[in-house]
Each structure stands twice: as C-alpha cells, then as structure tokens.
Amino acid sequence: MKFFSLVFTTMLVVQSTNLLAQSDLSSRFDSLSLKAQFEYVYEKSETYERYKVIKIGTYNLLKSNSLDSVNVYRSDLTKRIDDIAGLEKTLAAKDETISTLTANLESTRNSKDSMQFLGAELAKGAYNSMMWGLVFSLLALAVILILMFKRSHAVTNETKHRLSEVEEEFETHRKSALKREQKLARELMDERLKHKF
Template structure:
C-alpha cells in the first residue's frame, strides 16, 4: 500500500515538474525583442542574457533596441496625452457654450411666462401651455446634451489621468532598468579589467 502511495506521489511530482518546465519553455519561446509589450521585451533580455556569476551579461545591441522601443512607447504615450488634452479643451468649450445657451433659453422662458396666454412664435400663435411644453423640451434636450458632454469630459479626464499614470510608471520602470543595466555593465567592465590586470601580472 505504501509503495502505491509513493508511486502516486512520485508520478504527481514528475507531472507537475514536467508541466512547469513546458510552460516556462513556452513562455520563453513566445518572448521577443521586436514585438510585445515593453515588459515582455525586458523579460526577453533578462532570460536570454548570459549568466556570469551573480550577473547577467547583456548584448549591447539588445540594450539599444530596448531603449529605442521604450522611447517609442513614451512618444506614443505623450502623443496620446496631447491628443486627449485637445479633446478635453474642445469639450470644455462646448460645455461652456451649452451652459450659455441654456442660460439664454431660461431667460427667454422667464420673459415669455410674463406675457399673455396667446403669443406668437415663428409667426404662429400658440397657447401658453403649448409654448411652455415646447420650451421645456428644448431645455431638456440642452440639459441632456450638457450631461452628455460632462460625461464625455469626465471620461476624457479619467483617460488623461490613466495615461499620465501609465507614463509615470513606464518612465520609472525604464529608469530603474537603465540604472540596473548600467550597474551591471560597470561591474562586468571592472571584472574584465581585473582579469586583464591579472593576465598582465602573469
């Protein structure tokens, strides 16, 4: 009975190790320096770099490509941010115009309510009730438009905040990776110089 349990445990352990190994290999094969997210490209550089003691030896051209891709991503984020800002400014102007139109409509409605029951509108006579219904319909439509543009403005504002936050995270991540890469390169250079000095000492 114990032998069967031990065999069962060993089989499960073997299957889990095999599955994890296959998954890691599949993930590694899917990574690329020429496509995917910046995070995936950094992961590609980290996984494909050679090991030297506790350090990673990274090809210079990989670093240059990674830098170029990161800068391209930052430019795209900056462009999206600028475009979003223009949309927000245009929508703010439209909201201001709508508020002005709404104020004018309300003033016109107040003046009309003081007049007689029958009044002319666009050359036609209509009752005060019909006139009020028409005016409130216009106001409701303007309010609906105002609410719609306020909603759009808030959405654009949220997109801008998200874009700024994403830009900040990308810049921080890039700076951290750049510092790490520089430190690694300096350590490798020092070790190489030490080896050269040892060889000269011989």
C-alpha cells in the first residue's frame, strides 16, 4: 500500500507540477501575440530528425489561443459588417433625404421664379416682359386716345366756329332777305295802291 501511496503522491506532484507549468505557460502565452506564440512553440519544441515535436499541452494551448483569436476576429468582423450595414442604411436614408430636399428646393426655386397669370404659370422674366409690354401698350393707347381727343376737340371747335360763322351769315342773309321781302312787299303794296286809284 505504501508503494501505491508513493506512486499516487509522485503522480500527484508530477501532475501538479505539470499543471503549474501549464498555468505558468498559459499566463505567459496569453501575454504574447499569436505570431509570438507560434514562434515560442517552434523554439520550445524538440527536434526529431527533420521533424519538430510539440508537447500536447503546448499544442492544445496554442490551438485554444488561436481559436480564441479567430473567434475574436470573427466577432469583430461580424460587428464591423453589422456597423457597415447600419452605415449603409443610414447613408441610403440620407441619400433619400437629400433627394427629397433637392426636389423641394427645386420646386421652391421654380415657384419663386415663376408667377401665376390668368391660370398659366410663367417665368418671372416672361411675366415681367409681359407686364411691361402691357404697361407700354396701355401708355401708347392712352397717348393715341389723347391725341384723337385733341384732334376731335380741335375739329369740334373749328366746326363750332364755322357753324357760328354760317349762323351769322345766315342771320345776315335772313335779315337782308327779310328787308328785301319787306321792301318788295311795300313796293307791291305801293303798286297795288297805285293801280287801284
């Protein structure tokens, strides 16, 4: 029994030494980069002919650290892909907002640069030209009407003046005709009176 206890104690000591060595190796391993871990394993492995022999504990530790690093990189990559997808969605939303704002701006510019006239939408330049054309047309029409009024006023005054002259001539002619008629009537009367006696 003593032998078994001695063997068991020896194995326990060897195992605990092995565990301590592995935990010491594990803490040193974790502080190294993945590349440095591979180099450490290569340097600490034994050479047998043309081959390198790696301890299983070291191999398992390197495998575990490598897989952890790969998993960290994968999760980081997944997070970054999700971030990129989120940024692309945000960018698409911003592009849509920019398109909407550009359309609104263009609509506002068009409405600002145009005017409604008799149900038709005209550019401000065309509207201004049309309004000034209308103003100048109305001014020209007013000048023509004023000139026509003056001309007709002058013709009316001249006609009135001629009418008054004609009326005066007529009055003079009527008076002279009346005098002649009276004179002829007297002469006729005188002749009748002469012939009666």
